[in-house]
Amino acid sequence: MTDDTVRLSMIGQVLRGRWRTLVALALLGALVGAGSSVILSPGYRTTSNVLLQGPREADELLTQAEVATSSVVLDRAAAVLGRGSGADLRDRVSTTVAQGNVITIAATDDSAEHAQQVADQVAQEFVKYSTQVLASTGDAAVKVAQERRETLRQQVAQTNQRITELAEKVSDGTTSVETVQLRTELAALRSSIEQAMSTLNATDTTSGGLGSMVVMGAAERPTSAAAPTLPQLALGGAALFFVFGLLGHLFAARTDRRLRDEEEIGAALGGPVLATVDIPDIADEPDPEAKPSLRAKLLGDDKPWNIRRIDVTPDEIDGDVHYRRLVSRLPRRRLLVLVAEGDHAARTAATRIAGLAGRRFTVVTVAPARPVVEDQTAEGVLVVLGLGTRTAWELVGVAEACADAGLAVVGAALIRPVRPTRAPGAKPGKQAGKDREALAGTP
Structure with missing residues (x-):
């Protein structure tokens, strides 16, 4: 695989x-x-919006958003709510700048009522604090700006008076191209000065409301927790x-490294593969010699999940015929039938092979990690293993254990469990013929 x-x-x-x-x-x-x-999980989440009136720069909006989550604002809100200090609210309150000079204050809490209270209180304390800051620091700046604008108005008035005098002198009884052109230029200059004064007056009017902030209604009480x-x-x-x-x-x-190819298995064991036999694997059939753990009983993971499923009945899988053919091909002498621990299918097949051969065969179980063969009176070893259950190094270890005991591997029998999917007496499907022909077991 x-x-x-x-x-x-x-x-x-x-x-x-x-x-x-x-x-x-x-x-x-x-x-x-x-x-x-x-x-x-953040709990319940709601928002409160604060509108900053008048023209605002982007940097100013970001600064105001930072002020909304400052320690001063949060400490005041926490004191009013009676919920500890501002540090407790720092992770629950966040601000974002929306379009239209709107600062959104988001608050989260374990309950919908508390989230609404936090959002409303932080918004109110933010407006109060910002208003106080602007009032304390803006008076001097506003006064200086007003004095400069008043000085500018006086200079503009003097300039207008001078333009009027020049216009009267130019129009004293003389008419020429130069005088007409000069009067036109003076009129245009006066219009430009009047337009600049109008803009200055508008700026003076709006500058008084730069610090105005208003909370755009109470925060909505959330009806469900936030994602x-x-x-x-x-x-x-x-x-x-x-x-x-x-x-x-x-x-x-x-990434499985267990061998499934007959030639690779034979090369690792140092002996030929004499037969490959399919045997039925019943999902609910217990292992008589194994002691399944609680995990295996609950999860059912003590058997491979990739057992092949075929459209035949269990009775159609006759392994005895193939076992007899295998026994007839083996030398008539005392052999050890070697099975690895934990290989239920191979142990079942080895028991049936030994039963058909009589007393000449002895079933021996070895640990695949550290195989040891102690019986040195036998005349050879027949290795029975499930297909795809052992790696090449494990099979090499089994072959070396046999060599250490002075025994030769006469061959190997591969057992391939298959799971019949058709109950006895049921009508075969379209795949039944192909599955029956694909059954292994021809030595």
Whole structure:
């Protein structure tokens, strides 16, 4: 499976074979997501808007937004609310600058009522504090500006008087092109000065309202918690853990180094592969010699998830015929039938092979990590293993253990579990003929 591409059929095999594990991972993810809601869920959220009247620069709006979350404003709001200090509100209050000289103050809290109170109180304290600052620092600047504007008005009045005098002198009984042109230029100059004075007066009028701020109504009481909520985090955690579990199984299948090719298995053992036999694997069939753990009982992960499913009945898979052919090909001498621990299918097949051969064969179980063969009176070893259950190094270790005991590997029998999908007496499907022909077992 290392070189196979990930197909939808493989995903279906994972879902069928490991659905309990995936469900357990999804439940764990839901618990983790629900637990993370204590940190990630903001609670209830609402906003209050403050309008800054008059023309404002962008930098000034940003400065006012920073003032709204300053320690002075938050301390005053916390004191009025009776909820600790401003530091307790710092993580619950944020500001943004909207279009139209509007500063939006957002507040979050564990309850909708508290969130509304925080937003309203911070907005009110912000307006009060900004008004005080502008009033205390702006009086001197406004006075100086007014004096300069008054001086400018006096200079403009003197200039207008001088223009009038010049116009009267030019128009004293003389008419020429030069005098007409001069009078026109003086009239245009007077119009420009009057327009500048109008602009100055308008500026003087609006400058008195630069510091005006107003709260645009009370904040709305939120009717539901802000995202991400506890159900959303729980659902997201369940989906995330489920997907990670599925991808983990697929990644493990892609990186699996256990051998499935007969030639590679034979080369690792140092002996020929004598037979490949399909045996039925019943999903609910217990392992009589194994002691399943609580995890295996709950999750059902003690068997491979990628067992092939074929459209035949269990009775159509007759392994005895192939076992007899295998025994007839073996030398008539005392052999050890070697099985690795944890290989239920191979142990079942080895027991049946030994039963057909009589007392000549002895079933021996070895640890695949550190195989040791102690029986040195036998005349050879027949290795029985499930297809795709051992790596090349594990098989090399088994061959070396046999060599250390002075025994030669006469051959190997590969057992491939398949899962019948049709009950006895059921009508075969379209795939039944191909599945029956594809059954292994021809020595």
